[in-house]
Amino acid sequence: MPEYIEKAENLSLPVVMLEGTVAFPSVKISFEVVDENSLAAAKAAADTNSFVLLVAAKEIGNTEAAPEDLYKIGTVAKIKQSLKTPDGTLRLIVEGYSRASILQYRQTDDYYVADAICKTVVLKDNGGVKGEALMREAISALEEVVHFLPAVSQDILLAAKGIYNVGLLADFIASNVLIKHDDKQMVLECFDPFTRLETLLMLLEKEAVILRCESDIQRQVRERLNKNQKDFYLREQIKVIQEELGDDADSEEKEYKSRIVKTKMPSEVKEKLLKENEKAAKMPFGSAEANVIRNHIDICLELPWEKKTNDRVDIAKAKKILDADHDGLEKVKERILEFLAVKQLAPDLKNQILCLVGPPGVGKTSIASSIAHAMNRKYVRVSLGGVRDEADIRGHRKTYVASMPGRIMTAMSRAGVNNPLILLDEIDKLTRDAHGDPSSALLEVLDAEQNKSFRDHFIEFPFDLSDCLFIATANSYEGIPRPLLDRMEVIELKIYTKREKLEIAKNHLIPKQMKRHGLTKRSFKITDDALVEIVDFYTREAGVRNLEREIASLCRKAAKALVETEKKSVTVTSKDVEKYLGVRKLLPERISDENEVGAVNGLAYTELGGDMLKIEVAILDGTGKIETTGSLGDVMQESAKIAVSLVRSLAAEYGIPTDFYKTKDIHIHAPQGAVPKDGPSAGVTMTTALVSALTGRPVRRDIAMTGEISLRGNVLAIGGLKEKTMAAYTAGVKKVLIPEANMRDLAEIDPLARENLVFVPCRKISDVLSEALLPTTETKARETLTAEKLPQISNEIHTNSITANLSTKGR
Numbered sequence: 001m002p003e004y005i006e007k008a009e010n011l012s013l014p015v016v017m018l019e020g021t022v023a024f025p026s027v028k029i030s031f032e033v034v035d036e037n038s039l040a041a042a043k044a045a046a047d048t049n050s051f052v053l054l055v056a057a058k059e060i061g062n063t064e065a066a067p068e069d070l071y072k073i074g075t076v077a078k079i080k081q082s083l084k085t086p087d088g089t090l091r092l093i094v095e096g097y098s099r100a101s102i103l104q105y106r107q108t109d110d111y112y113v114a115d116a117i118c119k120t121v122v123l124k125d126n127g128g129v130k131g132e133a134l135m136r137e138a139i140s141a142l143e144e145v146v147h148f149l150p151a152v153s154q155d156i157l158l159a160a161k162g163i164y165n166v167g168l169l170a171d172f173i174a175s176n177v178l179i180k181h182d183d184k185q186m187v188l189e190c191f192d193p194f195t196r197l198e199t200l201l202m203l204l205e206k207e208a209v210i211l212r213c214e215s216d217i218q219r220q221v222r223e224r225l226n227k228n229q230k231d232f233y234l235r236e237q238i239k240v241i242q243e244e245l246g247d248d249a250d251s252e253e254k255e256y257k258s259r260i261v262k263t264k265m266p267s268e269v270k271e272k273l274l275k276e277n278e279k280a281a282k283m284p285f286g287s288a289e290a291n292v293i294r295n296h297i298d299i300c301l302e303l304p305w306e307k308k309t310n311d312r313v314d315i316a317k318a319k320k321i322l323d324a325d326h327d328g329l330e331k332v333k334e335r336i337l338e339f340l341a342v343k344q345l346a347p348d349l350k351n352q353i354l355c356l357v358g359p360p361g362v363g364k365t366s367i368a369s370s371i372a373h374a375m376n377r378k379y380v381r382v383s384l385g386g387v388r389d390e391a392d393i394r395g396h397r398k399t400y401v402a403s404m405p406g407r408i409m410t411a412m413s414r415a416g417v418n419n420p421l422i423l424l425d426e427i428d429k430l431t432r433d434a435h436g437d438p439s440s441a442l443l444e445v446l447d448a449e450q451n452k453s454f455r456d457h458f459i460e461f462p463f464d465l466s467d468c469l470f471i472a473t474a475n476s477y478e479g480i481p482r483p484l485l486d487r488m489e490v491i492e493l494k495i496y497t498k499r500e501k502l503e504i505a506k507n508h509l510i511p512k513q514m515k516r517h518g519l520t521k522r523s524f525k526i527t528d529d530a531l532v533e534i535v536d537f538y539t540r541e542a543g544v545r546n547l548e549r550e551i552a553s554l555c556r557k558a559a560k561a562l563v564e565t566e567k568k569s570v571t572v573t574s575k576d577v578e579k580y581l582g583v584r585k586l587l588p589e590r591i592s593d594e595n596e597v598g599a600v601n602g603l604a605y606t607e608l609g610g611d612m613l614k615i616e617v618a619i620l621d622g623t624g625k626i627e628t629t630g631s632l633g634d635v636m637q638e639s640a641k642i643a644v645s646l647v648r649s650l651a652a653e654y655g656i657p658t659d660f661y662k663t664k665d666i667h668i669h670a671p672q673g674a675v676p677k678d679g680p681s682a683g684v685t686m687t688t689a690l691v692s693a694l695t696g697r698p699v700r701r702d703i704a705m706t707g708e709i710s711l712r713g714n715v716l717a718i719g720g721l722k723e724k725t726m727a728a729y730t731a732g733v734k735k736v737l738i739p740e741a742n743m744r745d746l747a748e749i750d751p752l753a754r755e756n757l758v759f760v761p762c763r764k765i766s767d768v769l770s771e772a773l774l775p776t777t778e779t780k781a782r783e784t785l786t787a788e789k790l791p792q793i794s795n796e797i798h799t800n801s802i803t804a805n806l807s808t809k810g811r
């Protein structure tokens with residue numbers, strides 16, 4: 001417990017009121033006397049050289065305070081000096097002496113007198129450790145406040161550090177640092193020095209928090225001001241630089257204005273663009289927003305709002321152009337000429353959209369560009385492969401960063417006219433994701449009712465697309481979105497036969513590539529057999545894209561040979577092909593060297609053309625399981641089951657044990673296991689392989705077959721005969737078994753195949769089996785050609801007959 005020394009005495013003293021401040025013992029202050037009573041009291045005290053009692057008014061601004069408006073605790077003080085100021089008021093310098101607790105006020109003639117107990121409390125040993133700790137804390141709190149308050153001088157801090165008295169330190173700091181007079185009064189009212197210093201500490205902490213907060217706010221305000229000033233300064237600088245360079249904002253605005261006025265476009269678009277230009281001019285020069293607006297104006301100005309080309313309506317001339325560019329493709333050409341004829345008679349008929357469907361490389365893209373040429377239209381290609389966002393077609397709103405118009409409007413801008421031929425390439429490769437369906441946007445592009453005012457999100461103004469001619473391409477029907485398919489007229493482009501490929505190569509691809517590589521008819525020649533070699537062994541495709549690539553490669557090599565050597569000309573024959581293009585890349589499936597049991601040559605139709613597809617069957621002891629391998633599709637698996645059931649019904653007739661389906665496991669396999677296969681047309685092949693395997697009768701190696709099979713043994717019609725027969729011919733087959741119903745299709749097959757193959761129409765499976773199966777004993781005897789000899793002979797026939805056929809062309 002601290003020990004105190006207390007002194008107290010009763011006094012009656014004249015009262016001087018303090019307004020807005022508080023006096024403390026042992027501290028000098030100077031203040032102005034504000035009221036008449038205090039003035040009189042001060043004068044009386046000065047005259048008698050005695051003490052006064054200084055008491056603060058509770059409210060600031062109260063200069064006429066009555067005793068009840070004053071606090072009840074004040075300071076006994078001595079007047080050290082009194083100064084009369086020029087304006088007639090009195091300024092006193094006083095020094096506090098001790099605290100006094102007022103008991104009552106009394107009114108004399110001129111002033112108030114207070115009866116009070118004057119009391120001083122002092123700590124023994126200055127409060128010991130606690131006193132020391134409190135004082136240190138008070139000093140560090142003071143340091144913080146001084147740091148934030150430049151108005152409080154470092155001298156005060158220094159002076160405070162020199163005081164070693166708890167109560168006095170509290171009074172000194174309170175008097176010099178505290179701002180509010182009621183805070184000061186709070187300290188004054190603490191007679192106990194500990195309580196006093198603790199109260200002061202609390203007030204200093206509060207002050208520090210407020211000051212810290214104030215300082216933060218000030219800093220933020222200062223930073224903001226600085227940034228605004230900096231921006232302003234920089235913008236002004238830019239302006240000056242732009243003016244120096246002669247391209248200030250004003251001239252930019254004028255330039256845009258004149259461009260907008262000059263460009264032909266609908267008046268409402270023009271008005272809106274002019275307004276946008278004005279808006280951009282009001283923005284800070286070079287601001288991001290102004291750039292967005294100007295970019296939009298630029299793109300709108302580039303659009304062909306009213307520019308057109310005139311259609312060619314001379315049908316004969318158009319036909320000439322189409323024929324000159326492409327061999328065959330009669331249906332497409334015919335349709336285009338019809339289109340032109342209708343256009344001539346009914347110019348306003350719109351919405352005729354063609355869709356060219358066919359495998360890659362059959363000339364879809366190139367015929368489209370040739371159509372544009374024939375019609376005298378500009379040609380633009382819009383690639384749709386992989387487009388999956390509606391915004392790809394219709395654009396992003398211009399407010400997005402780096403937004404752009406969609407592909408359609410970009411194509412219009414590239415075309416430079418508003419009636420181009422737009423090729424929508426690979427319309428079957430459209431996909432969709434969460435950002436909307438691109439096909440619905442395309443639907444709007446293609447719809448005659450809606451495309452008069454097509455609205456791109458970026459452009460924002462409606463644009464008339466109704467004069468465009470749209471042609472779409474696709475590899476297959478499957479991927480084309482149904483609503484789009486319904487709106488288009490589909491023209492199918494077929495796989496080229498070998499003969500067609502050779503014609504196209506001779507008439508178009510070779511001359512085109514020769515021209516591109518600077519070769520002339522005199523300096524370069526590819527013989528027909530070389531071409532056949534390339535088609536058969538270097539390309540396997542439905543179209544002629546790879547063929548063209550290989551020809552280009554030949555031309556390059558020939559050009560190099562001509563430049564490097566003394567040679568005047570290069571002729572490429574079939575024997576040279578390997579030298580120029582490397583070893584054969586493809587070896588088409590060939591027939592086997594021997595007649596085999598359980599292996600039959602089937603024929604398949606794929607996107608790349610026809611293929612010989614072997615079917616193998618193995619019969620093993622077992623429990624009647626049927627196994628199929630070789631990536632067979634569902635339909636093909638069903639064919640296998642039908643074949644097994646059918647063979648069960650034929651078992652007795654062919655000498656097969658009738659319980660084979662219980663005692664044997666059957667394994668059906670199609671080699672090249674990784675290539676998926678499907679379709680019903682291997683039905684006869686599987687049945688034949690099964691019967692052969694179960695009877696042990698070999699199958700003729702030079703026969704191939706195709707046909708769907710029914711449970712009752714009927715051979716049903718199939719598709720793709722043209723491609724299948726070509727594959728059979730290439731593989732070295734002599735005889736092809738086909739469904740009777742397909743005989744009429746023979747008219748359409750490649751003449752090469754027709755001339756070199758024997759066709760056997762089959763109605764029942766028995767027709768097939770009697771042609772294909774050999775008796776068990778005759779295996780060797782029936783073989784007429786040796787294994788090595790056959791491929792060579794077949795190759796000779798093959799090249800000779802192509803040459804013969806090609807040379808008859810044109811007669």
Ligand code: ADP
Pocket residue numbers: 325326327328329358359360361362363364365366367473504508509543544545548
């Ligand atoms: P697609 O668009 O069907 O994939 P392309 O139009 O790209 O095919 O055709 C590939 C190449 O083959 C082009 O150089 C094209 O000129 C040529 N071509 C295709 N078919 C013919 C043809 N019937 N007559 C002339 N050239 C053709």
